[in-house]
Amino acid sequence: MLRLGEAAALLGVSPHVLTAWEQQFGYPKPARLDGDRPLYSHKELIALRDALDTSLSLPSAIRTAQDALGAEDRSQTTERPQRSASTEVRCRVR
Numbered sequence: 001m002l003r004l005g006e007a008a009a010l011l012g013v014s015p016h017v018l019t020a021w022e023q024q025f026g027y028p029k030p031a032r033l034d035g036d037r038p039l040y041s042h043k044e045l046i047a048l049r050d051a052l053d054t055s056l057s058l059p060s061a062i063r064t065a066q067d068a069l070g071a072e073d074r075s076q077t078t079e080r081p082q083r084s085a086s087t088e089v090r091c092r093v094r
Helices: 004-011 015-025 042-052 058-076
Strands: 031-034 037-040
Touching (some): 004 015, 015 058, 037 042, 042 058
16 A cells, blocks of 8 residues: 555656546545555556556546456456356346
8 A cells, every 4th residue: 555645656646636536536546544644555556557658548547447457356256156047137128
């Protein structure tokens, strides 16, 4: 976990800019474990930095970073639960 200044430095922006991104786009989303001070996930910041390095707009970079982290989380799941026939929901269109 990184503090605001460290996180901003990793992304190459000022702390004010990083705070504005959080407020405007909701990403990166810090934890607030140390009182009210934001602590940012290193993995989230690296994913965002990598996406920004590809010259994407900020909203596109955020989606790319979120997708990358989601794909990583899904790949760490070894087995997905299977739906049984009794739990499937069927919709009928009239």
